[in-house]
Amino acid sequence: MWHCQGVTRPAPVPGAVRQGSLRELNLAVVLGRIAAAPRPPSRADVAASTGLTRATVSAVVDDLIAGRLVAESDPAPRNGAGRPARGLVLAGSGPAGLGLEINVDYLAACVVDLAGEVRHHTVRRADLRPVSPADALARLVALAAEARADAERQGLDLAGVALAVPGLVGDAGLVRLAPNLGWRDVAVPELLAGHPPLAGPVPGVPPLVVDNEANLAAVGELHADPTGPASFLHVSGEVGIGAGIVLDGALFRGVRGWSGEIGHIPVQPQGRPCRCGGRGCLEQYAGQEAVLAAAGLDRADLPADTAAARLADLAAAGHPAALAALAEAGQALGVAVAGVVNLLDLDTVVLGGGYALLTPWLRPAVLAEVSRRVLTAGWAPVTVRPSTLGPEAAVVGAAGSVVRRIVAEPVGWLTRQS
Amino acid sequence: MWHCQGVTRPAPVPGAVRQGSLRELNLAVVLGRIAAAPRPPSRADVAASTGLTRATVSAVVDDLIAGRLVAESDPAPRNGAGRPARGLVLAGSGPAGLGLEINVDYLAACVVDLAGEVRHHTVRRADLRPVSPADALARLVALAAEARADAERQGLDLAGVALAVPGLVGDAGLVRLAPNLGWRDVAVPELLAGHPPLAGPVPGVPPLVVDNEANLAAVGELHADPTGPASFLHVSGEVGIGAGIVLDGALFRGVRGWSGEIGHIPVQPQGRPCRCGGRGCLEQYAGQEAVLAAAGLDRADLPADTAAARLADLAAAGHPAALAALAEAGQALGVAVAGVVNLLDLDTVVLGGGYALLTPWLRPAVLAEVSRRVLTAGWAPVTVRPSTLGPEAAVVGAAGSVVRRIVAEPVGWLTRQS
Secondary structure, three states: OOOOOOOOOOOOOOOOOOOOHHHHHHHHHHHHHHHHOOOOOOHHHHHHHHOOOHHHHHHHHHHHHHOOOEEEOOOOOOOOOOOOOOOEEEOOOEEEEEEEEEOOOEEEEEEEEOOOOEEEEEEEEOOOOOOOHHHHHHHHHHHHHHHHHHHHHOOEEEEEEEEEEOOEEOHHHEEEEEOOOOEEEEEHHHHHOOOOOOOOOEOOEOOEEEEEHHHHHHHHHHHHOOOOOOOEEEEEEOOOEEEEEEEOOEEEOOOOOOOOOHHHOEOOOOOOEOOOOOEOEOHHHHOHHHHHHHOOOOHHHOOHHHHHHHHHHHHHOOOHHHHHHHHHHHHHHHHHHHHHHHHHOOOEEEEEEOHHHHHHHHHHHHHHHHHHHOOOOOOOOOEEEEOOOHHHHHHHHHHHHHHHHHHHOOHHHHHHHO | OOOOOOOOOOOOOOOOOOOOHHHHHHHHHHHHHHHHOOOOOOHHHHHHHHOOOHHHHHHHHHHHHHOOOEEEOOOOOOOOOOOOOOOEEEOOOEEEEEEEEEOOOEEEEEEEEOOOOEEEEEEEEOOOOOOOHHHHHHHHHHHHHHHHHHHHHOOEEEEEEEEEEOOEEOHHHEEEEEOOOOEEEEEHHHHHOOOOOOOOOEOOEOOEEEEEHHHHHHHHHHHHOOOOOOOEEEEEEOOOEEEEEEEOOEEEOOOOOOOOOHHHOEOOOOOOEOOOOOEOEOHHHHOHHHHHHHOOOOHHHOOHHHHHHHHHHHHHOOOHHHHHHHHHHHHHHHHHHHHHHHHHOOOEEEEEEOHHHHHHHHHHHHHHHHHHHOOOOOOOOOEEEEOOOHHHHHHHHHHHHHHHHHHHOOHHHHHHHO
């Protein structure tokens, strides 16, 4: 059965490993320390940093190794006396997360292991606007089955699936509205019910989470750059433009879970009509199709995933129409970003999705608008930078969200193994 | 000495009452229960709801009564057997907060007692733009001295001061920028250093906090309506337009403390120049001066505090130019609000300041823009309503912030008394 939810509180776990909450807590604490350590820690390091006894740490580590959550690395050379200890790392074989993405003009699948490494990544180009939701999801299932087979060849077990969609997701995986796909009230779990499950079951890990792609991309970026800021605006620029607002290290979802629709901030209130029914939305000036049209490029001639790369190539070569189109898009984006910074006082704007490749040409115009329009710009600088993950952020973020859940609460996975 | 900060962590308190953190905690817990109770609770009620013993509650309540933080109400009639218990209420004499406000065209002072009642409120009209910051603050000190004398006549002791300003406040009470006042880098505490202090000292209560007026108004509104939503956008419409963003019952200040500048969200990016240096800011279309001009009213003939009331009177009488001006302002406000709702997914917009009086004429246009532009508007309604406190929200919110600090940590006040 496909099980969907935006935010999940794991159900109580039956089984042999559950011997009370102290044990669960110790498993999570030790695994969390190993995950967060900048270098592979020894058992003694983990004991010292957690305050647990070395005997407890050793017993817990043995369980984590037996459960394929932790592995021992080769000993690192050490200065000074004594035998170097073996370091503990998150296992590269064991549970993994499957990330899927359905966007306007491509499908993607991605497998991320417990250590956050991308172990499989496929993108399939297709204009999905003329395709029914059921057919689009059937194609995605085929892509997912390939990913699963590849993961299994690598010794990985898919523990759960997260699906990124370019739209607003309600309860139980219902896509309320995805304007650029033409989807309205698409019950993803129902459409997937006839297909075999692709992951799990693992207690505490939902087999399928459906979430907005901009949200998953922002969270992916947060975890891809642990030294980065704890609060930032992540803007995903594709055919649509979405944002994820990260505040103090957590995604801000809004009152009902539908935050981040920056693409529909009005930047020319009486301007071009938008698919959403409004006018002058940012998407109509800085979305991929608007930029391609302004650059004189025919979208039909250009595989969608290559549009940003093609624009970047032309801009790098000094193509005047491409440069003008990107400056115009950057200005519209800057108007919206200036409004967001005036409102939220964020100091970092990360350009993701297709924008990641185009940052050198978008940034000057964005910064000019920020400097001109943000009240605090004179003394409180705003950084605009490309995302670390680029166009893959949503699908990598989706897969990563599955494994982060296991790291946070490993007992479910261990129960499954016992 | 004037002591200024945006957010304060009280210093450790020396003195007789400090007998360890358990006692401090019990004082705060019992006082908090009395403050939050919908009806005056008895000592037994407080014991039942806190889990403390009746003996502990009685000893703590005796201290709170001796310290003029709690009083006993007359016994309420009770059905059934037994003698009715006397109810406990927050004291109406004892510590109070002084709220001050300096705005573009008025000064205000307000005293709020521990129970949240406004015990004094004065507004003095004056165009402060031609007045130096030092002179403006000297006038405010005179107003504050009147408020203090009136408070003392009523048996109230001013425990601290909070000052609302229409600008961006940095560390140590420095007003970085108040564009409509023409202030830049005004060190309020230095300018007040030659004047006698107006409140305190009370351990743990800063004698002076300087904060943005829209922030204080939003927090005032949050506490004025305990049954209202925990997350909302509060828009203060005066000469300038500011917002306070309340998320889950707390003000969201942004990364550096300068959130809420909704007045400078661009609504016509190439439109009218703004005092901030930008173009087409919301203030230029929905600020008080823009609305008066569109309505054909001469600002010079109109005391500033009466501008909103005058517009409301004209609109109620069907004055075509006033109606058209308010519709135009509402549309511009709606464009900005639609952007905010698309971004943050808030479901409640509170119109405060002068807007509170004008809500009947602003709301239709705001809702029309929200309905047209917000992606989720079709299934996720947005409520637009006037504030409870209206134009007094900032100065009442300021005074209330002082007494809420005492309710949260009463030990400082009790130490002072001992």
